[in-house]
Amino acid sequence: MIFLNAPIQQDKIIDLLNNYDEDGVSFQLKSKSGMKLVFETNMEDLDAAAKLAKATIKKQSWGTVLYFQAGVEK
Amino acid sequence: MQKLMDWLEKFVVPVAVKIGSIRWLVALRDGFISTLPITMAGSLATLLNALLNTYPAQWGWTGFINAVAPIVAIDGLVYNGSLAIFALYFAVMWGYHLAADYDTDGLSGALVSVAAFFMTINSNAVLPIAKALPKAAADTLTTAGATVTGSTVSVAGAFSMANMNSASLFTAMIFGGIAVVIYIWLMKKDITIKMPDSVPPAVSKAFTALIPSIAAVYIVAIINYLFTQVTGQFFGDWLSKTIQAPLIGAGQSAGMVLLVSLLVQIFWFFGIHGPNVLGPVLEGIWTPAQLANIQSLKDGTPFKYFWTRGSFDAYVWFGGSGGTIVLLLAILLFSKRADEKTVAKLAFAPGLFNINEPVMFGLPIVLNAIYFVPFIIAPFINTVIAYVVSSLGWVAPVQVAVPWITPPVLNAWMATNFDWRAALLAIVNMVIAFFIWVPFVRMSSKVAAETDDTTAA
Numbered sequence: 001m002i003f004l005n006a007p008i009q010q011d012k013i014i015d016l017l018n019n020y021d022e023d024g025v026s027f028q029l030k031s032k033s034g035m036k037l038v039f040e041t042n043m044e045d046l047d048a049a050a051k052l053a054k055a056t057i058k059k060q061s062w063g064t065v066l067y068f069q070a071g072v073e074k
Numbered sequence: 075m076q077k078l079m080d081w082l083e084k085f086v087v088p089v090a091v092k093i094g095s096i097r098w099l100v101a102l103r104d105g106f107i108s109t110l111p112i113t114m115a116g117s118l119a120t121l122l123n124a125l126l127n128t129y130p131a132q133w134g135w136t137g138f139i140n141a142v143a144p145i146v147a148i149d150g151l152v153y154n155g156s157l158a159i160f161a162l163y164f165a166v167m168w169g170y171h172l173a174a175d176y177d178t179d180g181l182s183g184a185l186v187s188v189a190a191f192f193m194t195i196n197s198n199a200v201l202p203i204a205k206a207l208p209k210a211a212a213d214t215l216t217t218a219g220a221t222v223t224g225s226t227v228s229v230a231g232a233f234s235m236a237n238m239n240s241a242s243l244f245t246a247m248i249f250g251g252i253a254v255v256i257y258i259w260l261m262k263k264d265i266t267i268k269m270p271d272s273v274p275p276a277v278s279k280a281f282t283a284l285i286p287s288i289a290a291v292y293i294v295a296i297i298n299y300l301f302t303q304v305t306g307q308f309f310g311d312w313l314s315k316t317i318q319a320p321l322i323g324a325g326q327s328a329g330m331v332l333l334v335s336l337l338v339q340i341f342w343f344f345g346i347h348g349p350n351v352l353g354p355v356l357e358g359i360w361t362p363a364q365l366a367n368i369q370s371l372k373d374g375t376p377f378k379y380f381w382t383r384g385s386f387d388a389y390v391w392f393g394g395s396g397g398t399i400v401l402l403l404a405i406l407l408f409s410k411r412a413d414e415k416t417v418a419k420l421a422f423a424p425g426l427f428n429i430n431e432p433v434m435f436g437l438p439i440v441l442n443a444i445y446f447v448p449f450i451i452a453p454f455i456n457t458v459i460a461y462v463v464s465s466l467g468w469v470a471p472v473q474v475a476v477p478w479i480t481p482p483v484l485n486a487w488m489a490t491n492f493d494w495r496a497a498l499l500a501i502v503n504m505v506i507a508f509f510i511w512v513p514f515v516r517m518s519s520k521v522a523a524e525t526d527d528t529t530a531a
Binding site: 005006007008009034035061062064065066067068069 | 082083087090091093094095100341342344345346347348350351431434435438440441
């Protein structure tokens with residue numbers, strides 16, 4: 001699982017990642033606590049999954065200005 | 075806090091998103107950032123020459139100066155190839171990013187931007203002379219193609235490096251922008267030459283860009299021709315004097331410096347990338363000021379600007395935005411919370427190199443009501459102090475670009491060409507910030523002790 005610490009635009013992030021479907025990769029929200037969002041993913045390399053999630057958000061017009069953290073949930 | 079967040083999401087975030095998604099502003103910011111290798115190379119050369127030449131000359135180390143003369147000469151070449159023609163590099167990067175951000179060919183955009191830049195700057199190398207030349211000497215120069223007036227000799231068709239340094243940045247920005255916008259518009263209107271599929275992609279791309287590029291270059295040429303005909307001067311010279319100099323001068327005002335410092339902190343706190351949103355202002359106004367200072371350092375002339383892009387890093391954002399390295403120290407010394415101490419220990423090493431993401435989200439500071447006040451106030455007070463001290467000339471202005479990961483204090487010392495007073499100012503600011511943070515660290519421990527079990531034994 002991966003986590004995102006994102007204080008704002010959480011609904012858009014959840015919607016974006018829950019509907020992500022490229023190269024067979026998917027994300028699914030598992031939990032939400034404060035600014036922490038935890039996603040399950042079918043990617044084996046979780047570091048790569050966290051980077052992909054961050055890059056996907058940063059590509060959005062509303063995501064370019066966001067300051068958030070992405071990492072592997074331990 | 076939730077109400078505030080809802081309000082922010084409704085009113086502030088859309089504005090920040092709007093600014094952050096204006097493509098030409100993003101291209102402008104990225105254009106500046108892309109020139110970083112060149113800025114660093116030129117800064118390194120200037121710093122090395124200060125160490126090897128300027129100071130030893132003051133100390134009378136003639137033998138040493140002679141021994142390192144080849145290194146100084148090499149540094150001079152590096153400078154000439156980098157910062158001395160900085161506006162040219164910026165024209166390339168600005169044209170590239172602007173065209174690419176609008177989904178057109180970046181390289182063609184870069185070429186158009188550079189062409190526009192060269193058409194706009196003064197193409198006469200003007201040499202001031204102390205006194206009028208004897209008639210025979212003047213005639214000889216005139217025969218060779220120069221124009222001799224009372225106090226100057228000018229050579230047509232010779233671009234001076236003085237017109238390619240940071241003083242011409244706005245020329246590159248405005249005319250590069252105009253040319254590339256015309257190029258993009260024609261590309262989007264599909265006013266292009268279509269080549270058959272059998273033509274290699276590189277050739278096809280060049281032909282596609284042909285009409286838009288020629289049109290853009292001609293329009294800029296016509297504008298410049300008409301301007302020169304009407305006013306008798308080059309557009310670039312006029313822009314430098316009437317637009318760039320006053321705008322950069324406005325960046326020296328307390329209001330602008332403090333406003334930007336405040337906004338960056340507020341943006342960070344609420345999870346918006348402050349320097350990304352304000353990048354065009356930070357880079358567009360204070361980077362040219364810093365480059366002008368490097369030029370002054372190289373030329374040995376008085377500095378023009380006391381507040382530059384690097385001033386924020388040197389005196390305010392030590393350990394990352396918010397000056398968080400001192401918060402980590404305050405936590406390690408005064409916090410009774412085991413969780414905060416664990417984060418502080420983990421975040422301290424990255425914090426020394428101004429990476430504070432672990433503390434921003436680990437502590438966290440973002441959206442942490444207890445830390446809101448010091449996170450905003452400490453950098454603001456640090457900015458006020460650094461601004462006053464810098465404006466009074468008690469420290470050398472920040473002039474040399476140093477990598478942002480340079481540790482606090484060392485950053486201030488190096489950026490000011492090794493002014494120990496700047497290092498002292500950074501330390502004083504850190505101490506002040508430390509005492510601003512301490513009560514809030516204690517408050518955080520107190521609140522935690524009353525509400526949960528995170529207090530250390």
